[in-house]
Amino acid sequence: xxxxxxxxxxxxxxxxxxxxxxxxxxxxxSTPRTTETTLAKAITAGLRRAMEEDEKVLLVGEDIGRLGGxxxxxxxxxxxxxxxxxxxxxxxxxxxxxxxxxxxxxxxxPVCEIQxxxxxxxxxxxxxxxxxxxxxxxxxxxxxxxxxxVPYGGGIGAVEHHSESPEALFAHTPxxxxxxxxxxxxxxxxxxxxVRSDDPVMVFEPKRRYWDKGAVDLVGPLDAxxxxxxxxxxxxxxxxxxxxxxxxxxxxxEAAAIAATExxxxxxxDLRSVSPLDTATVEASVARTGRCVxxxxxxxxxxxxxxxxxxxxxxxxxxxxxxxxxxGGFAVPYPAARIEEHYLPDVDRVLDAVDRSMAS
Amino acid sequence: xxPEAVGSTAAPMVQLLTPxxxxxxxxxxxxxxxxxxxxxxxxxxxxxxxxxxxxxVDVEATALQRQGELALWASCSGQEAAQVGAAAALARQxxxxxxxxxxxxxxxxxxxxxxxxxxxxxxxxxxWDPAASGFHLYTLVxxxxxxxxxxxxxxxxxxxxVGTGDPARDTAVLAxxxxxxxAQGEVSEAMVWAGVFNAPxxxxxxxxxxxxxxxxxxxxxxxxxxxxxxxxxxxxRVDGNDxxxxxxxxxxxxxxxxxxxxxxxxxxWTYRMAAHTxxxxxxxxxxxGEEQHWRERDPLDRLEAHLRATGDDDDHAAFLAxxxxxxxxxxxxxxxxxxxxxxxxPTSMFxxxxxxxxxxxxxxxxxxxxxxxxGEER
Numbered sequence: 001x002x003x004x005x006x007x008x009x010x011x012x013x014x015x016x017x018x019x020x021x022x023x024x025x026x027x028x029x030s031t032p033r034t035t036e037t038t039l040a041k042a043i044t045a046g047l048r049r050a051m052e053e054d055e056k057v058l059l060v061g062e063d064i065g066r067l068g069g070x071x072x073x074x075x076x077x078x079x080x081x082x083x084x085x086x087x088x089x090x091x092x093x094x095x096x097x098x099x100x101x102x103x104x105x106x107x108x109x110p111v112c113e114i115q116x117x118x119x120x121x122x123x124x125x126x127x128x129x130x131x132x133x134x135x136x137x138x139x140x141x142x143x144x145x146x147x148x149x150v151p152y153g154g155g156i157g158a159v160e161h162h163s164e165s166p167e168a169l170f171a172h173t174p175x176x177x178x179x180x181x182x183x184x185x186x187x188x189x190x191x192x193x194x195v196r197s198d199d200p201v202m203v204f205e206p207k208r209r210y211w212d213k214g215a216v217d218l219v220g221p222l223d224a225x226x227x228x229x230x231x232x233x234x235x236x237x238x239x240x241x242x243x244x245x246x247x248x249x250x251x252x253x254e255a256a257a258i259a260a261t262e263x264x265x266x267x268x269x270d271l272r273s274v275s276p277l278d279t280a281t282v283e284a285s286v287a288r289t290g291r292c293v294x295x296x297x298x299x300x301x302x303x304x305x306x307x308x309x310x311x312x313x314x315x316x317x318x319x320x321x322x323x324x325x326x327x328g329g330f331a332v333p334y335p336a337a338r339i340e341e342h343y344l345p346d347v348d349r350v351l352d353a354v355d356r357s358m359a360s
Numbered sequence: 361x362x363p364e365a366v367g368s369t370a371a372p373m374v375q376l377l378t379p380x381x382x383x384x385x386x387x388x389x390x391x392x393x394x395x396x397x398x399x400x401x402x403x404x405x406x407x408x409x410x411x412x413x414x415x416x417v418d419v420e421a422t423a424l425q426r427q428g429e430l431a432l433w434a435s436c437s438g439q440e441a442a443q444v445g446a447a448a449a450l451a452r453q454x455x456x457x458x459x460x461x462x463x464x465x466x467x468x469x470x471x472x473x474x475x476x477x478x479x480x481x482x483x484x485x486x487x488w489d490p491a492a493s494g495f496h497l498y499t500l501v502x503x504x505x506x507x508x509x510x511x512x513x514x515x516x517x518x519x520x521x522v523g524t525g526d527p528a529r530d531t532a533v534l535a536x537x538x539x540x541x542x543a544q545g546e547v548s549e550a551m552v553w554a555g556v557f558n559a560p561x562x563x564x565x566x567x568x569x570x571x572x573x574x575x576x577x578x579x580x581x582x583x584x585x586x587x588x589x590x591x592x593x594x595x596x597r598v599d600g601n602d603x604x605x606x607x608x609x610x611x612x613x614x615x616x617x618x619x620x621x622x623x624x625x626x627x628x629w630t631y632r633m634a635a636h637t638x639x640x641x642x643x644x645x646x647x648x649g650e651e652q653h654w655r656e657r658d659p660l661d662r663l664e665a666h667l668r669a670t671g672d673d674d675d676h677a678a679f680l681a682x683x684x685x686x687x688x689x690x691x692x693x694x695x696x697x698x699x700x701x702x703x704x705x706p707t708s709m710f711x712x713x714x715x716x717x718x719x720x721x722x723x724x725x726x727x728x729x730x731x732x733x734x735g736e737e738r
Binding site for chain 1: 488515518718
């Protein structure tokens with residue numbers, strides 16, 4: 001399915017308390033040499049640079065060549081790098097990942113596009129039973145430098161299977177790395193870092209943020225980027241730590257801005273990586289604030305928030321003023337688009353959790 | 361339609377050595393007899409020797425499992441001709457993606473049988489360096505390896521290692537699987553990809569007629585070799601208990617792949633003489649008469665009958681005695697090697713899970729190391 005672009009702003013629009021507050025974006029490191037670009041175009045630029053730097057890098061996926069991908073993330077790359085390096089694949093997700101394993105064993109660095117989150121499951125066995133384990137099974141006699149790019153998350157008014165957040169399934173799988181950029185700059189950096197990694201890396205791309213714009217340094221060295229798995233404080237605060245990743249980072253920053261007008265100083269942490277988790281950054285924050293709320297689109301039950309709540313409770317128990325709270329999707333299949341706004345965490349639900357935590 | 365729809369008489373089958381051990385030197389459509397007509401007594405003795413060694417290792421491994429030295433063993437008994445024939449058809453630079461029963465191909469590629477047995481002893485999930493032998497790790501998830509083989513072959517294409525005419529460079533990839541695997545979607549997907557990209561893959565199905573307890577009729581409705589046509593490449597059924605025919609047909613398929621002419625499906629019609637694994641019990645699902653029927657068609661006996669009819673009696677007896685002595689020596693070495701395999705260090709489970717540093721793995725490794733050390737003090 002092509003992405004219905006008309007619905008981009010539907011679920012992201014702040015409501016009620018949000019409407020009374022100034023709109024804020026995540027902070028970006030701005031320098032004179034940056035370019036204003038979208039998150040999607042930043043990924044395109046990252047892929048282009050990775051392909052220029054290493055001829056073993058190739059892209060495989062459905063409709064990524066002539067069409068440029070259903071989100072146009074690979075737009076123009078087949079024209080510049082040829083059909084052997086930007087491969088329009090058969091409509092076969094297990095085939096995409098299974099052949100990527102073979103290509104990697106031959107010395108290539110395949111970057112696979114899974115067209116939508118909900119379509120990754122035909123490839124689930126190849127990812128979980130083969131790709132994730134092969135490095136350990138080889139005992140050092142080979143690595144699996146495979147990148148899986150997965151547009152994920154809801155809020156675009158799409159039909160079934162096009163709005164899901166399955167990242168916890170893969171974070172629960174040893175052998176994989178799972179990251180998710182929230183800003184164009186991170187998208188540009190993390191795409192390249194994922195390609196450079198000798199491990200399988202899944203990059204969950206927040207599809208409803210594809211069209212978000214931000215300043216991106218397209219010329220500086222990749223070494224200037226933070227480590228792939230480092231979390232980042234995107235808004236400092238003193239009273240409560242609000243943890244988010246991918247599509248919910250912007251939401252968290254918006255909620256923090258509103259909370260500030262109401263007298264609560266919220267620190268927002270963008271996890272950036274969900275496996276491994278940079279718990280040290282979250283712990284350091286919670287040790288100061290004593291309160292923690294985790295927000296994601298995936299169901300809260302056994303989600304990343306559950307893992308973070310357990311770890312924070314274990315390690316920051318004596319600093320905590322309130323239980324760690326979670327804001328996320330419900331334990332139901334992702335609902336139809338006309339009611340998805342009631343499923344997705346929004347500013348009010350985040351602020352409600354902030355209020356409950358502060359009241360403890 | 362009944363069982364005969366997929367069985368041995370349901371499709372033409374290449375055979376170059378009759379069940380009685382008589383060599384067929386002409387008459388097939390594929391020019392297969394000509395491919396192996398240069399093979400003389402010494403070559404055939406070499407094939408027999410290899411098959412006998414594989415059989416002996418298999419018998420030893422089964423005994424080691426019964427004695428508690430292995431957790432499990434998947435016997436390849438009955439499939440020695442298919443495996444030794446396929447291995448003989450490969451070039452040094454070719455690559456093999458096996459399932460978990462390709463012991464004959466593994467040994468043919470130069471792998472130490474002890475390395476194979478590590479997985480079945482439970483000391484590792486891998487056990488060897490695929491780059492050294494071109495024989496990749498065993499795959500227990502049925503059919504998954506056919507996609508790895510296809511992707512590897514796509515890499516071979518990108519390396520320019522097909523169709524150059526250089527016999528030391530052009531490379532074929534052998535994707536091994538069984539009849540049960542043909543019901544898996546991934547096997548069909550591998551054939552789609554290989555066909556679409558004209559990848560240098562030989563799909564080598566050892567149809568041993570049984571997927572644990574389920575017969576061919578539960579896996580396919582039409583003879584397997586015919587399936588290739590739908591994927592856009594040739595399929596050939598070969599007598600899998602005929603080492604010469606397998607060598608000829610796999611050789612032709614591999615030549616075709618190396619020349620850049622694309623994939624081919626080879627169905628080797630054979631029989632799993634033993635149980636699926638040492639944990640299986642064939643008496644619950646197949647009758648003794650069928651097993652007896654196939655015991656009388658043992659691939660080793662077929663070649664041995666041919667060798668006996670071809671050579672001098674005393675010479676043949678001496679050859680067999682040599683083979684038995686060598687096989688016994690290998691078995692003894694395997695037995696000693698397996699029993700000497702040390703248990704891995706507990707913290708080795710953390711090794712190589714990731715290539716790049718991973719904080720959680722290191723944290724848990726340190727915890728287990730401390731725990732184990734504290735336990736040793738207790």
